[in-house]
Amino acid sequence: MxxxxxxxxxxxxxxxxxxxxxxxxxxxxxxxVHEACALMDALEKQNRRPAFLFANVRGSALPVVSNIFASRxxxxxxxxVAENQFSAxxxxxxxxxxxxxxxxxxxxxxxxxxxxxxEIDLRRFPAFTHHADDAGAYIxxxxxxxxxxxxxxxxxxxxxxWISSARTLGIHxxxxxxxxxxxxxxxxxxxxxxxxxxxxxxxxFYLGVLSFVGLEVDExxxxxxxxxxxxxxVPCETVDLQVPAHAEIVLEGFIAPDERAAEGPIGEYSGTYxxxxxxxxxxxxxxxxxxxxxxxxxxAGHPDHQLLGGTPRLASTYRAVRVACPLVREIYMPTxxxxxxxxxxxxxxxxxxxxxxxxCAAFGADPFxxxxxxxxxxxxxxxxxxxxxxxxxxxxxxxxFMIERAKGHSTDPVALDxxxxxxxxxxxxxxxxxxxxxxxxxxxxxxxxxxxLPEF
Ligand SMILES: Cc1cc2nc3c(=O)[nH]c(=O)nc-3n(C[C@H](O)[C@H](O)[C@H](O)COP(=O)(O)O)c2cc1C
Numbered sequence: 001m002x003x004x005x006x007x008x009x010x011x012x013x014x015x016x017x018x019x020x021x022x023x024x025x026x027x028x029x030x031x032x033v034h035e036a037c038a039l040m041d042a043l044e045k046q047n048r049r050p051a052f053l054f055a056n057v058r059g060s061a062l063p064v065v066s067n068i069f070a071s072r073x074x075x076x077x078x079x080x081v082a083e084n085q086f087s088a089x090x091x092x093x094x095x096x097x098x099x100x101x102x103x104x105x106x107x108x109x110x111x112x113x114x115x116x117x118x119e120i121d122l123r124r125f126p127a128f129t130h131h132a133d134d135a136g137a138y139i140x141x142x143x144x145x146x147x148x149x150x151x152x153x154x155x156x157x158x159x160x161x162w163i164s165s166a167r168t169l170g171i172h173x174x175x176x177x178x179x180x181x182x183x184x185x186x187x188x189x190x191x192x193x194x195x196x197x198x199x200x201x202x203x204x205f206y207l208g209v210l211s212f213v214g215l216e217v218d219e220x221x222x223x224x225x226x227x228x229x230x231x232x233x234v235p236c237e238t239v240d241l242q243v244p245a246h247a248e249i250v251l252e253g254f255i256a257p258d259e260r261a262a263e264g265p266i267g268e269y270s271g272t273y274x275x276x277x278x279x280x281x282x283x284x285x286x287x288x289x290x291x292x293x294x295x296x297x298x299x300a301g302h303p304d305h306q307l308l309g310g311t312p313r314l315a316s317t318y319r320a321v322r323v324a325c326p327l328v329r330e331i332y333m334p335t336x337x338x339x340x341x342x343x344x345x346x347x348x349x350x351x352x353x354x355x356x357x358x359x360c361a362a363f364g365a366d367p368f369x370x371x372x373x374x375x376x377x378x379x380x381x382x383x384x385x386x387x388x389x390x391x392x393x394x395x396x397x398x399x400x401f402m403i404e405r406a407k408g409h410s411t412d413p414v415a416l417d418x419x420x421x422x423x424x425x426x427x428x429x430x431x432x433x434x435x436x437x438x439x440x441x442x443x444x445x446x447x448x449x450x451x452x453l454p455e456f
Contacts, residue, residue, distance in 0.1 A: 006202040006227055007109075007246040008294055012065065014077055015051055022050055022074060029056045032064070032137065033129045040067055040299055049303055057295075060126035066297040068203055069308035072382070078203040079226060087314070087330055090226070094211055094315040098224030100231040100242070108234035108245035115287040121166040122251075122284065130300050131267035135170075135276070137163045138266055140305070141296035142197040142251070143209060144171075145241050148182050149189060154241070155182055156209040156219045158308070160274070160300065161197065161282065162263050169197075169282040170263030171255070172274065175410060175419065176367065178215050183255065183280065192254040194239035195282055200248030200296035205231065206308060212316040212366070238286045248293040253284035267301035269309055269338050272413045303335045310339025313366055320365035321345060324357040329377040331362075333369075336384050340368040341412065344381035347374060349429045356401060359425030367407045373426045390428040394435075399427040 004010055015023040030036045036054055043049065049070040057064050068074055076086035079093070105111045127137035139161040146155050155178050162170035173180035186193040208223025224231045233242035236252050243250045263279035298304050310333040318331050327348035333339050343362050349355060355374035362372045375381060375390040401424070408421030415421055449456050 005232060005246045006204065006229070008065065008200045008202060008248055008296060011068075011078060011202055012053070012294075015068070015074070018077075020050060021048065022071065023053070024050045025053045025055060027055050029058055030054055031058045032060070032126045034132070036064065036066070036128055036297075037130045037299065040302070044070075044302060057126040060124065060295075062126050062293055062295045064126050064128070064295045064297055065200075066128070067299050067302075067304045068296075069206070069298065069305075069311075070303040072307070072311075075203065075207065075307070075311060078207060080228075087318075087332075090207070090311070091315045091318050093225045093228070094208075094222060094312075096225045097217075097221035098228070098230050099218075100220050100224055100233045102242065103232045103234055103245045105234055107232075109290045110243065110245055110247045110250055111234065111288050112291045113289050114237065115289075117167075117285055120284060120287055122163045122169070123166060125163075125249075126295050127163055128297050131273070133273055134266045135162050135264055138300065139163065139169070139197070139199060140298040140300045142199050143201070143206065144179065145196045145198070145243060146179060146182055146193055147241060148215070149185050149191065149193075151216065153216055154218045154220060155179060155215075156223075158206070158210065158298070160266055162266070164261065164263070164281070167284050168261075169251075169253075169284065170261060170279050171282055172263060172277070172279055181215070186255075187257040190257055192256050194241060194254050195252070196236050196239055196241040196243050197251040197253075197282075198243050198247045198249070199251070200294055201244045201246065202227065205244060207312050210308065210312040212313040236286075237288060248296065249287065249289040251282075251284045252286040252288070253282050255280045255282050268411050269301060269305045269340060270411050270413055271301060271338060272411075274411060303339070306335050306339030317343065317362050317365040317369075321358050321361045324361040325349075325354050327377075328358070330381055332381045334382075334384055337371065340409070341370040343369045343372045344387050345372060345374045346377050346379055346381050347429070348377045349432065352432060355427035355429045356425060359401075359427070360403075363403065363406065363423050363425070368409050368412075369423070370408060370412070370421055371424050371426065373428055375428045376430055379428075387428070391426060394430045395426055395428040401425050 051068040054064040073083045076083045081089045204226045205223045208226040209219040211222045232245040234245040259281045260278040264276040265273035268274040329346040359372035380386045403423045410419045
């Protein structure tokens with residue numbers, strides 16, 4: 001990797017080298033209210049998921065980038081590796097934490113422009129309204145940094161932020177998030193919680209801070225591990241937090257311990273609307289940004305959102321399942337399961353029953369998972385039809401087992417009592433003994449198709 005500081009821009013430069021299947025630029029003027037998302041959705045329905053750069057979004061001078069996380073190839077590019085190296089690289093780097101470094105404001109492009117108090121109107125930003133029943137424009141590509149008041153450890157995550165007025169944002173804190181736990185600590189102390197929301201930075205940073213690590217871990221160190229360098233952070237103007245110096249935009253503010261207002265709905269990763277709730281309110285008092293910032297949208301409720309949320313957590317699930325079976329080959333949460341509810345795991349099975357242990361380990365590692373399908377290593381788990389075929393051929397009804405009323409997640413459209421669910425593990429591995437010999441065509445692996453069909 002070069003020494004140039006990584007940013008959304010350095011990544012966009014790489015995307016520009018890719019074919020239109022991975023990156024497209026839309027010059028025609030487009031509305032941030034539904035129209036941009038309609039275009040992305042129409043292509044998605046044709047099974048095409050490029051990253052988009054919308055150069056001309058109505059009502060704003062800022063270009064908008066969206067859908068960058070909707071392909072594993074692009075996430076691999078963010079780590080600087082080929083797609084077939086992505087999982088191994090993600091899992092290996094996640095554990096090699098690299099602390100950030102602090103740089104001066106003069107070396108931080110995100111400080112080029114500063115707006116304070118009355119100068120601020122969040123509605124000037126080109127935040128998209130994604131779905132028909134969404135409450136309005138949402139910041140979906142924001143990384144909110146906070147600090148645990150007891151331990152001082154930093155916490156960063158992506159949370160939906162509804163632009164509710166010129167200087168306020170609604171936020172949804174899921175019951176299981178660390179941010180919710182930390183906010184409860186501030187509430188218990190009757191203190192406001194300072195926040196800094198970074199919009200637009202290198203995608204490896206997003207993948208790193210969304211890893212599933214303990215409350216005691218600074219997720220910026222995990223991001224540094226994925227980026228293979230210390231993340232340059234710069235102190236905020238008004239809150240005791242630091243943010244990526246090469247980000248596009250940063251919103252500084254606080255959440256009071258007692259303020260609540262209606263927030264939602266918004267289309268969620270589950271493909272259904274997240275409920276409206278009396279939610280905490282973020283008051284923004286300072287904005288710092290580049291002179292020519294780029295807005296980053298994440299296409300909520302779609303593979304962009306599903307894969308970004310579903311991929312980083314695989315590193316911790318992988319660690320857990322490797323204890324149950326050392327020969328885990330690959331692990332994936334497909335968009336068919338909205339990146340959360342279905343987990344495919346390929347193993348080299350050595351013992352009968354091992355696949356069941358693997359499924360139990362995955363359930364323990366990630367409460368969102370409702371179905372685990374364990375297959376043999378010859379099954380390509382990035383192809384849903386291969387997994388289905390393994391279920392059809394290598395499992396029977398008694399290869400399925402159920403765990404009743406385990407912790408799921410409140411966004412699950414069919415959750416019981418808010419967040420409980422039943423979970424099913426499926427052992428779709430071949431029995432070690434007695435499975436019939438599988439057919440094979442000699443030469444199919446090595447034949448050069450072009451010798452016979454040059455047009456292919
Ligand atoms: C696009 C996107 C939107 C998300 N929105 C929310 C949200 O509104 N609330 C929430 O609690 N988690 C949301 N998440 C999930 C959190 O970012 C994720 O669980 C993160 O690891 C939470 O970090 P924490 O446990 O350190 O707070 C979202 C994730 C993505 C990718």
